[in-house]
Each structure stands twice: as structure tokens, then as C-alpha cells.
Amino acid sequence: MKSYIKLANKFEEISNLNGTLEILHWDNAVIMPEGSSNDRARQFATINSLIHQIMTSSEVSDLIEDSLSRQNDLNEWQKANLSLIKHRWIHANAVDQDLLRKFTLAGTECEMRWRTMREDNNFQDFSIFLSRVVELSREIASAKAETLNSDCKYDALLDQYARGKKSKDIDIIFSELRNFLPGFLDKVLEHQSSKGAIKSPDKKFPIEKQKSLAKKIMKQIGFDFNKGRLDESMHPFCGGTADDVRITTRYSEDDFINSLMGVIHETGHAMYESGLPFEYRYQPVGEALGMAVHESQSLLLEMQVGRSREFIKYLSPLLVEEFGEDDSFEVDNLYRLYNKVERGLIRVDADEVTYPLHVIVRYEIEKKLIEGEIEVKDLPDIWNSMYKDLLGADVPDYKNGCMQDIHWTDGSFGYFPTYSLGAIYASLFYEKANSDLPQIGEQIEQGDFSAIISWLRENIHSKGSLYQEDELLEKVTGEKINIDKYKKYLTDKYLA
Amino acid sequence: MKSYIKLANKFEEISNLNGTLEILHWDNAVIMPEGSSNDRARQFATINSLIHQIMTSSEVSDLIEDSLSRQNDLNEWQKANLSLIKHRWIHANAVDQDLLRKFTLAGTECEMRWRTMREDNNFQDFSIFLSRVVELSREIASAKAETLNSDCKYDALLDQYARGKKSKDIDIIFSELRNFLPGFLDKVLEHQSSKGAIKSPDKKFPIEKQKSLAKKIMKQIGFDFNKGRLDESMHPFCGGTADDVRITTRYSEDDFINSLMGVIHETGHAMYESGLPFEYRYQPVGEALGMAVHESQSLLLEMQVGRSREFIKYLSPLLVEEFGEDDSFEVDNLYRLYNKVERGLIRVDADEVTYPLHVIVRYEIEKKLIEGEIEVKDLPDIWNSMYKDLLGADVPDYKNGCMQDIHWTDGSFGYFPTYSLGAIYASLFYEKANSDLPQIGEQIEQGDFSAIISWLRENIHSKGSLYQEDELLEKVTGEKINIDKYKKYLTDKYLA
Numbered sequence: 001m002k003s004y005i006k007l008a009n010k011f012e013e014i015s016n017l018n019g020t021l022e023i024l025h026w027d028n029a030v031i032m033p034e035g036s037s038n039d040r041a042r043q044f045a046t047i048n049s050l051i052h053q054i055m056t057s058s059e060v061s062d063l064i065e066d067s068l069s070r071q072n073d074l075n076e077w078q079k080a081n082l083s084l085i086k087h088r089w090i091h092a093n094a095v096d097q098d099l100l101r102k103f104t105l106a107g108t109e110c111e112m113r114w115r116t117m118r119e120d121n122n123f124q125d126f127s128i129f130l131s132r133v134v135e136l137s138r139e140i141a142s143a144k145a146e147t148l149n150s151d152c153k154y155d156a157l158l159d160q161y162a163r164g165k166k167s168k169d170i171d172i173i174f175s176e177l178r179n180f181l182p183g184f185l186d187k188v189l190e191h192q193s194s195k196g197a198i199k200s201p202d203k204k205f206p207i208e209k210q211k212s213l214a215k216k217i218m219k220q221i222g223f224d225f226n227k228g229r230l231d232e233s234m235h236p237f238c239g240g241t242a243d244d245v246r247i248t249t250r251y252s253e254d255d256f257i258n259s260l261m262g263v264i265h266e267t268g269h270a271m272y273e274s275g276l277p278f279e280y281r282y283q284p285v286g287e288a289l290g291m292a293v294h295e296s297q298s299l300l301l302e303m304q305v306g307r308s309r310e311f312i313k314y315l316s317p318l319l320v321e322e323f324g325e326d327d328s329f330e331v332d333n334l335y336r337l338y339n340k341v342e343r344g345l346i347r348v349d350a351d352e353v354t355y356p357l358h359v360i361v362r363y364e365i366e367k368k369l370i371e372g373e374i375e376v377k378d379l380p381d382i383w384n385s386m387y388k389d390l391l392g393a394d395v396p397d398y399k400n401g402c403m404q405d406i407h408w409t410d411g412s413f414g415y416f417p418t419y420s421l422g423a424i425y426a427s428l429f430y431e432k433a434n435s436d437l438p439q440i441g442e443q444i445e446q447g448d449f450s451a452i453i454s455w456l457r458e459n460i461h462s463k464g465s466l467y468q469e470d471e472l473l474e475k476v477t478g479e480k481i482n483i484d485k486y487k488k489y490l491t492d493k494y495l496a
Numbered sequence: 497m498k499s500y501i502k503l504a505n506k507f508e509e510i511s512n513l514n515g516t517l518e519i520l521h522w523d524n525a526v527i528m529p530e531g532s533s534n535d536r537a538r539q540f541a542t543i544n545s546l547i548h549q550i551m552t553s554s555e556v557s558d559l560i561e562d563s564l565s566r567q568n569d570l571n572e573w574q575k576a577n578l579s580l581i582k583h584r585w586i587h588a589n590a591v592d593q594d595l596l597r598k599f600t601l602a603g604t605e606c607e608m609r610w611r612t613m614r615e616d617n618n619f620q621d622f623s624i625f626l627s628r629v630v631e632l633s634r635e636i637a638s639a640k641a642e643t644l645n646s647d648c649k650y651d652a653l654l655d656q657y658a659r660g661k662k663s664k665d666i667d668i669i670f671s672e673l674r675n676f677l678p679g680f681l682d683k684v685l686e687h688q689s690s691k692g693a694i695k696s697p698d699k700k701f702p703i704e705k706q707k708s709l710a711k712k713i714m715k716q717i718g719f720d721f722n723k724g725r726l727d728e729s730m731h732p733f734c735g736g737t738a739d740d741v742r743i744t745t746r747y748s749e750d751d752f753i754n755s756l757m758g759v760i761h762e763t764g765h766a767m768y769e770s771g772l773p774f775e776y777r778y779q780p781v782g783e784a785l786g787m788a789v790h791e792s793q794s795l796l797l798e799m800q801v802g803r804s805r806e807f808i809k810y811l812s813p814l815l816v817e818e819f820g821e822d823d824s825f826e827v828d829n830l831y832r833l834y835n836k837v838e839r840g841l842i843r844v845d846a847d848e849v850t851y852p853l854h855v856i857v858r859y860e861i862e863k864k865l866i867e868g869e870i871e872v873k874d875l876p877d878i879w880n881s882m883y884k885d886l887l888g889a890d891v892p893d894y895k896n897g898c899m900q901d902i903h904w905t906d907g908s909f910g911y912f913p914t915y916s917l918g919a920i921y922a923s924l925f926y927e928k929a930n931s932d933l934p935q936i937g938e939q940i941e942q943g944d945f946s947a948i949i950s951w952l953r954e955n956i957h958s959k960g961s962l963y964q965e966d967e968l969l970e971k972v973t974g975e976k977i978n979i980d981k982y983k984k985y986l987t988d989k990y991l992a
Contacts, residue, residue: 016542019535020516027519031527035722036740039515042778046512050546226531244532282538 001073003066004082008283010060011085015282017051019241026246029233041108052100055092064089077277080466081285087163088284094147095140103136107410114409123380123398131376133411134369141370141413154370157414161291162421164468167367170417174363176483177356177420182390184487188341188353188494198336199328205256206323213256213322214249214263217315221267221301221449228270235406236262238269238298242281245270256323257338258349261302268301269294271453275461289465289472291415295422296429297460303352303423304430305452307338310444341494343393345400353494356423357390362405362416370413424481425473427489429460432477497569499562500578504779506556507581511778513547515737522742525729537604548596551588560585573773576962577781583659584780590643591636599632603906610905619876619894627872629907630865637866637909650866653910657787658917660964663863666913670859672979673852673916678886680983684837684849684990694832695824701752709752709818710745710759713811717763717797717945724766731902732758734765734794738777741766752819753834754845757798764797765790767949771957785961785968787911791918792925793956799848799919800926801948803834806940837990839889841896849990852919853886858901858912866909920977921969923985925956928973 021044028040054060067074067082074082110129117126137157144156155167215230228245240246247266251259272288280286288294305311312335319329328337341351347358365382368374374382383402384395395401407416433455434440440451459476467475474480517540524536550556563570563578570578606625613622633653640652651663711726724741736742743762747755768784776782784790801807808831815825824833837847843854861878864870870878879898880891891897903912929951930936936947955972963971970976 012538013542013545016538020520020539020543023523023539024516024519027523031725033722033725033740035720036724036737039737039739042508042512043516043519046509047516049509224531225529227529228532229527229529241532241535243535244529 001070003063003070004074004078007060007063007067007085008081010054010063011081011284012282014051014054017047019244021047022239022241023244026239026248029235029237029239030231030246030248052092052097055089056097060089061093077280077285077466081280081283084163084284084465090147091144091160094144096143099136099139099143103133103140103411106132106136110411111406111409114403114406118399118403121397121399121403123403126398126403127376127379130379130408133409134376137411137413138370138372140411152371154367154414157370158417159414161415161418162469163290164470165292165421167417170363170421173424173481173483174356174360174417174420178360178390180487181353181357182392184490184494185341185343185353185357185391189343191495192336192341195336198340199330199333200337201256201326201328203323203326204253207251207253209322210251210256210259213318214260216318217260218263218267220447221264221271222453223267223270224274227274230263236266238266238273240273242273242276245273256319261306261338264306265298265302268298271301271456272297272461275457277462277464277466280464285466286464289463289467290469291418292421292425292469293460293472295419296425297456299423300426300430300456304426305444305449307335307352308441308444309335310441312338313445314447339493343391345387345391345393345395346404352423353490354391356420359416359420361386361390362407363420366408366413366416421469424483424486427486428473428477428482429456431485431489433459497566499559499566500570500574503556503559503563503581504577506550506559507577507780508778510547510550513543515740517543518735518737519740522735522744525731525733525735526727526742526744548588548593551585552593556585557589573776573781573962577776577779580659580780580961586643587640587656590640592639595632595635595639599629599636599907602628602632606907607902607905610899610902614895614899617893617895617899619899622894622899623872623875626875626904629905630872633907633909634866634868636907648867650863650910653866654913655910657911658914658965659786660966661786661788661917663913666859666917669920669977669979670852670856670913670916674856674886676983677849677853678888680986680990681837681839681849681853681887685839687991688832688837691832694836695826695829696833697752697822697824699819699822700749701819703747703749705818706747706752706755709814710756712814713756714759714763716943717760717767718949719763719766720770723770726759732762734762734769736769738769738772741769752815757802757834760802761794761798764794767797767952768793768957771953773958773960773962776960781962782960785959785963786965787914788917788921788965789956789968791915792921793952795919796922796926796952800922801940801945803831803848804937804940805831806937808834809941810943835989839887841883841887841889841891842900848919849986850887852916855912855916857882857886858903859916862904862909862912917965920979920982923982924969924973924978925952927981927985929955 024040024043024047028037032040064082064086068086071079071082106129110126110133113126113129117123138153141153141156144159145151145153148156148159150156150159152167155165158165158167158170211230215225218230219225223245227243228240228247231246231248232250233248234250236247236249238245238247247263247270249259249262249266272294276288277286309331312331316329316331316334319326319334328334339351341353344350344354347355347362350358361383364386365374365379368382369376369379379402380398387393387395387401433452437451437455440455443449443451460472463472470480520536520539520543524533528536560578560582564582567575567578602625606622606629609622609625613619634649637649637652640655641647641649644652644655646652646655648663651661654661654663654666707726711721714726715721719741723739724736724743727742727744728746729744730746732743732745734741734743743759743766745755745758745762768790772784773782805827808827812825812827812830815822815830824830835847837849840846840850843851843858846854857879860882861870861875864878865872865875875898876894883889883891883897929948933947933951936951939945939947956968959968966976
């Protein structure tokens with residue numbers, strides 16, 4: 001036990017350093033003056049290097065080994081914690097410090113170049129920087145695959161974001177979606193257009209009023225403003241720590257929908273963070289269970305709850321109260337507006353039906369890039385032909401095509417599939433929640449989110465990282481991932 | 497040279513960690529939700545402990561020794577840097593980690609208690625917590641005095657804020673002020689009242705307008721908003737890093753003077769931070785030279801510049817522009833309003849004439865407390881009798897007396913005298929600046945601060961911590977500390 005306690009203390013220290021990084025990141029995105037990035041970069045580098053020093057110290061390595069040999073003295077949570085610690089240790093120690101440094105530098109450079117080159121639609125020059133990032137990512141993936149005894153390099157990256165998940169399992173799921181969605185999309189578009197025109201709001205939405213509406217709804221959902229904040233940033237996110245959850249959004253005077261749905265989405269992430277098990281708060285086992293489950297929490301609140309007819313019934317009078325009467329605020333129109341499906345080019349603007357298709361494009365491409373089956377120069381051709389095939393959309397240029405995303409620039413390969421896994425989990429969780437607590441929908445119509453939130457608290461949030469992803473899904477829903485149910489959810493919602 | 501470079505890298509790391517602490521502190525004071533203090537306290541503790549680990553590592557100790565033995569290879573700046581590093585090393589290593597932990601806990605507890613007990617005017621209970629802090633501060637002072645070979649415990653604490661400064665030197669200066677100021681105060685009050693009533697502004701000052709005025713003046717002074725910010729906090733301060741200087745103020749709709757002068761004061765601190773030598777930015781020698789010189793920079797801008805007749809001439813039309821006409825905005829009236837002297841009880845509200853008296857009370861008491869000549873229970877009696885003697889003021893209760901300040905609660909003993917040393921330096925620096933550049937005053941009248949700022953940049957800011965405090969004063973003014981000149985400054989200003 002003594003070595004386990006010492007080890008847990010080390011990881012508590014790392015947790016405090018990660019919390020510090022969260023605040024620095026938040027500050028960076030929300031507050032920091034533009035000219036101050038040099039000092040901030042130094043702070044990030046120093047803290048990351050201190051975390052790496054702890055993770056790669058012989059002390060931690062010895063403590064892990066000793067703790068593993070005395071596992072029988074540990075309870076279920078402690079065992080899971082030890083296993084997570086070992087998992088992190090493997091990832092941290094698999095890669096040479098020098099390679100990591102080169103990778104971080106290349107990523108920073110590429111991200112910076114992307115900002116201007118995307119504006120200029122300049123793939124030619126951008127591809128030089130991205131190629132360097134891909135090359136180093138491959139080296140990292142190789143090193144990790146070797147340590148993990150995996151014959152798939154991409155899986156070694158995926159494992160960072162979804163422990164134990166394999167691309168061959170994702171392939172099965174995504175091929176089902178690939179078969180289903182394009183045809184389904186045709187039907188949905190036809191169905192939606194058969195219902196006639198949707199009225200768009202025809203007024204300005206003052207930002208102060210949008211803020212106050214967003215906060216009102218966050219409070220109703222259960223967000224605790226005594227331990228969290230809502231602010232503005234270019235790219236909305238949820239950050240901070242469990243006791244200090246900070247979400248952001250961006251506002252436009254011409255449109256309140258994107259911002260409000262963004263706030264509800266981030267509130268889903270926030271509720272997860274604040275609902276994690278208090279007793280293990282500063283340990284890996286007390287953290288959120290990977291990116292797919294995190295995304296399931298935000299999507300459930302945004303898609304299943306926030307874009308439901310029940311929620312719209314609650315929202316409609318609030319909109320009138322805040323912004324005055326508008327024809328488009330009528331419930332049925334608002335519902336259609338909120339669930340409009342389009343063959344769009346931009347992932348972050350995509351609806352629930354097309355979103356998985358955007359993800360599949362990225363997943364298939366990034367897997368091939370990491371495995372060395374394609375090179376960066378091949379990117380635009382593959383991208384454009386996949387968009388034609390899957391979405392029936394013509395990509396007119398790089399900046400609305402393969403250069404639209406910042407995600408790959410810093411070498412973050414391996415987490416795109418978690419977005420769509422999260423969407424599937426969300427639909428499965430919500431179905432189970434409604435069968436457990438049939439009052440959820442009625443409550444939402446009254447602006448009461450207590451049933452759904454307490455169900456999530458009990459079944460998901462409070463479990464932290466005690467189980468693996470597939471295990472959690474099975475414990476909660478009673479079965480393995482069920483794509484038919486997900487298809488049925490989409491069909492019921494979009495072809496009704 | 498190799499060991500010096502390694503050592504400097506270690507201190508660059510510490511500088512980045514200190515920069516991180518600065519941002520966390522700023523966030524704490526400006527942004528953080530109330531309920532999030534637990535996570536923040538953990539972040540502070542972890543980073544402070546990592547700094548302490550570096551400072552007390554055998555590696556750093558060996559590097560210092562080795563660098564000192566090869567000093568001849570170092571340039572003047574590097575030598576000064578090494579000496580500062582050694583100074584910090586001495587302070588960090590003088591005190592046992594366990595004692596430090598107890599001290600921090602006692603300080604946090606006492607500060608927390610003070611917040612409510614001050615409201616309740618409850619010295620009885622408060623004294624228990626403060627006594628504990630004093631006791632542990634004495635232990636720390638003893639340990640440091642032993643390492644520093646000093647026979648004065650208080651000096652060992654003072655040395656943390658003003659390297660090498662001794663209380664016997666301060667005693668000489670303060671006894672001159674003690675002899676001079678009470679009689680001078682009588683004369684000033686008589687002189688000011690003989691001039692008739694001062695008109696006070698008789699309107700509301702919308703906070704948005706105060707902010708825009710404050711920013712306008714900061715920009716004129718030379719504050720770079722691309723590398724800094726102005727925000728609001730309960731207790732105004734200047735924090736952040738050289739590339740990211742963050743000052744705060746607080747606003748009241750009923751009064752713009754306090755806030756505006758506060759902003760100018762903090763801008764003085766900010767200009768110092770941003771003007772420090774770029775080449776040594778992340779090393780001790782590139783940092784500000786102790787608290788007295790820092791305070792001289794803020795006070796010079798607030799007292800010598802901001803409350804001068806020239807500045808008021810510049811300010812008066814700006815006030816009209818921002819807030820509309822008001823009788824009190826007339827230059828002569830405004831000047832008198834800005835320089836009104838009072839027998840006040842509260843240090844932070846004190847004017848330039850009485851401020852040193854408030855400081856002398858605290859200095860004499862804290863010295864006796866640390867030396868064990870008095871105990872916490874004796875505090876109110878000494879406090880009240882000194883306020884009667886020095887300021888001619890009757891202290892009605894604890895909360896306007898010895899419990900007014902948060903400063904002692906966390907065990908920060910030893911820096912009160914630097915406030916008044918700073919005030920003296922400010923007057924001496926400003927006199928020299930004006931004799932070097934006679935256009936300073938005329939420029940200020942036009943809202944042009946370039947001459948005074950560039951003089952400060954060249955003579956003070958750019959020197960960082962290359963010299964000791966007394967050395968800098970002598971290099972800049974050509975003489976040792978000159979109290980007669982300071983008295984003359986006060987006399988010229990307040991009896992004119």
C-alpha cells in the first residue's frame with residue numbers, strides 16, 4: 001500500500017500541474033493579449049517538461065512495479081487507477097524526449113503557418129509543414145506501437161484518446177454508417193424539403209441578451225456558477241478543473257442558434273467534469289473516461305436534449321421574453337430550424353446526420369497517412385472524392401476542403417473517430433435513460449433537467465474511469481454497441 | 497561557464513514557474529469563481545513545492561559553487577546574476593521545509609479568519625491566529641538570521657524584500673521623518689484650510705467612462721495593450737510577466753479620483769516590469785530591484801507626475817470631455833482635491849504627507865514583534881498610542897486600527913518600510929530627471945510622457961537588478977539618500 005500511496009501522490013501532483021495548464025490554456029484563449037504568447041509558450045513548455053520528468057523518473061517506474069506486485073491489497077477503484085497510471089506511463093515512456101521536442105516544435109510551426117496559409121488557400125506551401133508533422137507522428141506511432149505490442153501504428157495513437165480501442169472495431173462501425181448514411185441523407189433532404197420553407201429569424205440578437213439567456217439555461221441544467229464560468233473565445237471549448245469548470249462560446253448578432261447550442265454542448269462537457277467522483281478527483285481513475293464518452297455527454301445534451309421538441313417547447317417562450325416576438329419562434333418552425341440537414345462542406349457547422357460522414361473522411365485519411373499508405377500531397381484528391389461520394393458535395397477549394405481544420409496541424413491524429421463514437425453512445429445512453437425514467441421528456445418541456453442529469457450523474461459521471469469504454473456502455477445499456485438502435489434513432493427523428 | 501549556463505537554465509525554469517504563479521494569482525483575484533479556491537490552492541502548493549525542490553536540490557547547490565569558483569569568466573551582469581542566485585538560494589535553504597509548511601498553513605488560516613473577524617471587530621479571537629503566525633515568523637527569521645550571520649532577526653526578513661538593507665539604516669531615516677512629519681502635518685493642514693473649501697465633484701461617474709479614460713491615459717503614458725491588460729479586482733495590483741503585464745483597479749460611480757490615481761500608480765509598476773532588460777528577462781538580474789525601487793516607480797508616476805499641477809492641466813479637459821462640465825474640474829480646485837491632506841486612520845487611503853507615518857507605526861511594531869520585544873496582545877495599545885502621537889488621531893476600534901490591514905495575516909513581515917523608502921526614492925529620482933530634462937513638466941501638461949518615461953527606462957528600468965539599491969540611487973542621483981531633499985520636496989509642494 002505504501003508504494004501505491006506514494007504513487008498516487010505523484011499523480012496528484014501531475015493532476016495539479018494539468019489543472020494549471022488548463023487555466024493557462026483558458027487564459028490563452030479568452031484573456032491573454034496577443035503580444036504575450038512568448039511568455040505563455042515558456043510556461044507551457046516548463047510545466048509540460050516537469051510532468052514528463054515525473055512520468056519518466058525511475059522513482060515512478062519503481063513505484064508502479066511495486067504497486068502492481070501488491071495489487072491484492074487494493075480496492076476496485078485503486079486497481080483501476082493503477083492500471084490507468086501504468087497506461088499513461090507506457091505512453092510517456094515510449095517516446096524519446098528529443099523526438100517529442102521536435103514533434104512539438106513542428107506542430108507549433110505548422111499550426112502557425114496554417115492560420116495564414118488557409119486564408120490564402122495555399123496547400124502547396126502548407127503541405128511542407130504538414131508533411132513534417134505527419135512524418136514525426138509516424139515515428140511516435142511506431143515507437144508507441146512497439147511498446148504496446150501492436151501491429152497497427154494508428155491504433156497506438158488512438159489508444160491515447162480511447163484506451164484499448166482498436167481501429168478494426170471502428171472500421172466495422174464506420175462501414176455500417178458509410179453504407180447507411182449517404183442514402184439516408186438523400187431521404188432526409190427530400191423529406192425535409194417536402195415540408196416547405198423554414199422561417200429564419202429576421203432580427204438582431206443583442207449579445208448581452210444572448211449571454212443572459214445562455215446563463216439562464218445553463219443554470220436550469222444545473223451548471224454551478226459558483227464553481228465555473230461562461231466566457232467568449234474564438235473556438236468554443238470546455239476547460240478548467242472539476243472545481244472550476246470554464247466553458248466558452250462565441251456570439252453573432254445575426255444568429256443565436258449556433259451560440260446557444262454550443263453553450264448547451266459545452267455544458268454537457270462541464271456537467272461531466274463536475275460530476276466526476278469526488279473521492280478520486282485528483283487521480284486518473286477520477287477523470288473523465290476518454291474522448292468518446294466526453295463527447296457523448298456534450299452531444300446528448302445538445303442533440304438528444306437541446307434539439308428535442310420538448311426542449312424547443314421550453315425554449316420558445318424564453319426566446320420571446322428575451323428577444324421579442326418573431327414568426328420563426330413558433331415551436332414547429334423552431335424545431336425544423338434546429339434540425340435542418342444540409343450537404344455542407346464544413347465539419348464544425350454540420351448537422352447530426354452528416355456529421356459522421358465528415359468524421360469518416362478524416363478517420364480514413366488519417367489512418368492511411370499514419371500507416372504510410374498515402375502522403376500529404378495526396379490529401380486534396382482523396383478528400384474531394386470522398387466528399388463527393390459520401391456527402392454528394394463538390395469541394396471548391398482547399399480552405400473549404402482539407403485545410404478547413406486546425407486539428408491535424410499540431411499532430412493530433414487518432415481522436416477524430418471518438419466524435420462519432422460519442423454520437424452513437426449519446427443516442428444509446430439517452431434511450432436507456434428514457435426507458436429508466438419516462439418522465440425525462442415531460443420534465444424538459446418544463447425546463448426541468450433534474451431527471452436526465454441525475455441519471456447521467458449516477459450512471460456515467462460518478463463512474464469516472466473505473467471501467468473501460470465498452471464495459472461502461474454494456475453496464476449502462478445492458479448490451480454492446482448497437483448501431484441498429486442508432487440508425488433507428490436517426491430515422492425516427494429525421495424521417496418523422 | 498558551463499555550470500553557470502546550466503544554473504541559468506534552472507533559474508529560467510523557475511522564472512517560468514513564477515510567471516505561471518503570477519497568472520494564477522491574477523486569475524484568482526480577477527476571474528476565478530468563489531467556490532474554486534480548493535483547486536487553486538492545490539495548484540499553488542504544487543508549483544511552489546516544485547520551485548522549492550529545484551532551489552534546494554544538490555544539483556543547484558553544486559552548480560552555484562562551481563560557478564562561483566569560475567566567476568572570472570563572467571561579465572558584470574552574469575556576476576550580479578550569480579550573486580542574486582546565491583542570495584535566493586540562501587533564503588530558500590535556510591528554512592526547513594516542515595517549518596515553511598506550518599507557516600503557510602498558519603498564514604492561510606489567519607488570513608481567512610481575518611476576513612470575518614475584522615468585520616466583527618474581534619481582536620480577541622483574531623490574536624490567537626496572528627500569534628501563531630508571529631511565532632512561526634520568528635522561527636523563520638531566526639533560521640535566516642543564523643544563515644545570514646545577522647544578529648537582527650528582523651533584518652533577515654527585510655533582506656527578502658530589500659537585499660542587504662539593514663533596519664539600523666532605516667531607523668535613521670525614519671527617525672528623521674518621525675521628527676519632521678507630525679509638526680509638518682500641522683502646518684500643512686492649517687495651510688490647506690486657510691485656502692478655503694475645496695469643491696467636490698457632484699455627479700455620478702459611469703464606470704464604462706472611467707475605464708475608457710483610464711485606458712486613454714495608460715496609452716498616453718506608454719502602456720502597451722498588446723502586452724498587457726487593465727481589469728478590476730477588490731485590491732488593485734500589478735501582476736503578470738514582462739510580456740504580459742496585468743494591472744487592476746476598482747471603480748466607484750461616486751468617485752473617479754481613487755480609481756484613476758490607482759491606475760496611474762499601477763501603470764508605474766507596469767512600466768518598470770515591461771522596461772526591464774530584455775536580454776536578462778528570465779534571470780534574477782533581469783528582474784525588478786526589490787520592493788522599494790518598485791514602489792518608487794509607481795509612486796513617482798502617481799505622486800510626482802499624476803498629482804502635479806502640469807498633469808492636472810492635461811487631465812482637466814479630458815474630464816470635461818468624458819464626464820461633462822463640473823465646477824470641481826477647474827484646475828486649481830482639482831489640484832487641491834488631488835493633494836488634500838488628512839489625519840486619516842486608514843493607510844491605503846492616506847495622502848503623501850501622512851503615508852510615511854502610517855508606515856512608521858507598522859515598521860516599529862513589526863520589528864518589535866519579530867524581535868520578541870512585544871506580543872500580539874500588546875498590539876492595540878501600541879498601535880493606538882502611536883496613531884495619537886504621530887498622526888494626532890484617535891483610533892475608535894480594532895477594525896479601523898490594528899486589524900485594518902491584511903498584510904500581517906499571512907506572515908509578510910519585513911516589507912512595510914520599503915513603501916516609504918520608495919516614496920523617498922521617487923522624489924529624489926524625479927528631481928534628478930527634471931534637472932536632466934527640464935522639458936518633463938511642460939510635456940506632461942500636453943499629455944506627453946515620453947521624456948520622463950525614457951529617463952526612467954534608461955536610468956532605472958533597463959538596469960534590472962544589476963546594482964544594489966543604494967548603489968543604484970547613488971549612480972542615478974549622484975549622492976546617497978538625501979532626506980533633506982525629500983523634506984524640501986514635501987515643503988515646496990504642500991506649503992506653497
